[in-house]
Amino acid sequence: MIVAAVATATGSILFLLLVKIMCSLSLEESSDDDHRGGVALKKGPWTSEEDAILAEYVTKNGIGNWNIVRQRTGLARCGKSCRLRWTNHLRPDLKKGAFTPQEQSKIIELHALMGNKWAKMAQELPGRTDNEIKNFWNTRLKKRRRAGLPLYLDDIKPLLSNPQSSAPSAYIQYANDSNQAGTSSSVPKLVFNNFTLISDNPSLYVHPISEIPQKNTFEQQQQQQVDASLASELPPSFQSFDDNYNDISRQPPDPTETSLVSELQPPSFIPFDDNALIKQQPPPTETCYDDPLFSRLPPNNRHLDAIPKILDGSDHSSMQEELLNSKNKENLDPTNQDVLYDISRSEDYDNKGENAFKDTLFSIVYPFIPPRFKRRYNNTS
DNA sequence: AACCGACTCAACCGCGGACGA
DNA sequence: ATCGTCCGCGGTTGAGTCGGT
Known part of the structure; x- marks a missing residue:
């Protein structure tokens, strides 16, 4: 009997403690708001009537102390909900509609x-x-x-x-x-x-390797048919590079390479979306090339280190040398040259390694990679 | 017309900082 | 120093909408 009474009393105390804890928790804002002051608070979309009540209150009393809004207006909404509704929808200075x-x-x-x-x-x-x-x-x-x-x-x-x-x-x-x-x-x-x-063209980004067109067989065949006619329309940098490349290697082309020529066409993208940019200053003058500090390519050539990562790694040194000696590196867009220059001097290059910059570098350097190296990339990717 | 998946966006949730008692 | 409350922030959810099949 006594044991039963003690057990009952203990149970009652524990129950009361539990109720007290529950009550205190319900008053914390983080668990808010469903039953503050014994009144069930509404959730979900606001009605126009609720909006009108809240707007009228804020117009008269200003913002702040959102938790008393319910007491003053009778709105069955917690303070957080009122603040959110006002700041995101009812504020008079809000701009509606899609982003420009x-x-x-x-x-x-x-x-x-x-x-x-x-x-x-x-x-x-x-x-x-x-x-x-x-x-x-x-x-x-x-x-x-x-x-x-x-x-x-x-x-x-x-x-x-x-x-x-x-x-x-x-x-x-x-x-x-x-x-x-x-x-x-x-x-x-x-x-x-x-x-x-240019503010109406938000598409400023560097094209990643994944955007380099991957042609299927049918497209390759079609491409081969139009290669000749397109060749004359290639961007100057590609044409001049190919000329330069041909100057370097005048030996008869390998027949297997000949069949791959169509794959070696430059990608149909521009490394930077030039339409998104307006040049504010004229390009550097030719004298810049002689200044090691403002070399048109990074003086330490670290950007070239990224290339073997993409290729098979066997012949990259000769390719680097070829790139370095290429006359047409002047054709590299001045902006891209600046980017390469910055990248090559960056501490982040050391911290993150070349992978962090691989796509950026490759999209810039790609037009200057000799075709036979491009083929190797295409075969290994 | 019905269904489905993608998309948008309003609203909620949980957390943490600020501040006063 | 501690506690309670208010407020704002960033992440997440889910209802509604739209377009394609």
């Missing part, structure tokens, strides 16, 4: 600088919410990952602030820079030395 191309470019640029800092990014895009930006980015991320496309110039992003690079393609400008005085922004700005984004 300018805004998309800005988001891409900001994400390259600060990562998933949606709220910070939203500060740079007036009228846009962090939620909108986050959704936009995640959608874009999903699409481009599926397509095997890079998100931005990711591989060279670490270079942008590389203090050792004396001739960077771009740098990060902070709000307290002298020439930024007067701006209220606290977010650093990405500044390109020689180029600026």
Whole structure:
């Protein structure tokens, strides 16, 4: 009997303790909100009536102390839900509709600088919410990952602030820079030395190896038929390289190589989307080539180290030598030369190894790889 | 017309920082 | 120093929509 009474009392105490703990937990915001003050709180989409109540309250009382909104208005919504609804939908300064191309470019640029800092990014895009930006980015991320496309110039992003690079393609400008005085922004700005984004063309990225066209047999046959007519339309860099290559190796071509000529055509892409860029400064003059600091190709030629990674590794030294001696390296786009220069001088190159920059390097260097090496790449990939 | 998968986006969740008692 | 509350952030979910079959 006594034992039973003790057991009952102990059980009651434990029960009361449990109830107390449950009650205290229900008052914490993190577990919020379903039953605050004994009233079941509503979840899910807001109705226009709820919107009107909340908007009227905020208009009269201003924002802040969201948890008393329910008490004052009778809304069956928690404070967090009210704040979210106001900031993301009811604020009068919100911009509705899809992101403009300018805004998309800005988001891409900001994400390259600060990562998933949606709220910070939203500060740079007036009228846009962090939620909108986050959704936009995640959608874009999903699409481009599926397509095997890079998100931005990711591989060279670490270079942008590389203090050792004396001739960077771009740098990060902070709000307290002298020439930024007067701006209220606290977010650093990405500044390109020689180029600026055309705002309605957000497709600025380096094409990865995966975008190099992989022709099937039928397409190869078709390609062979049109190769001759296309040859005269090749970009100058390809034509001049082929001329140069022919100058170097005048011996009769190997018949097996001849059959592969159509595979050796330059890829149908431009290493950089030139349409996305406007040149602000004229290309460097020829005298630049003589200046080791501003060599049109990286002086230490580290970019060439990435190439054997893609090839079979047996003949890369001769290919490097050929590339180095190639007269037409002047045809390399000045911007790409800057990128290569930065990459070759980057500490990140040492830290991450060549794989981190492989795609970027290869897309730039590809047009300058002799055809026979391209064939080797095609066979081994 | 029905179904299905992809996509969009509003809303929720959990966490952590700030701040006052 | 500790606790409770508020607030904001980033990640995730799920309902609705759209387009293709």
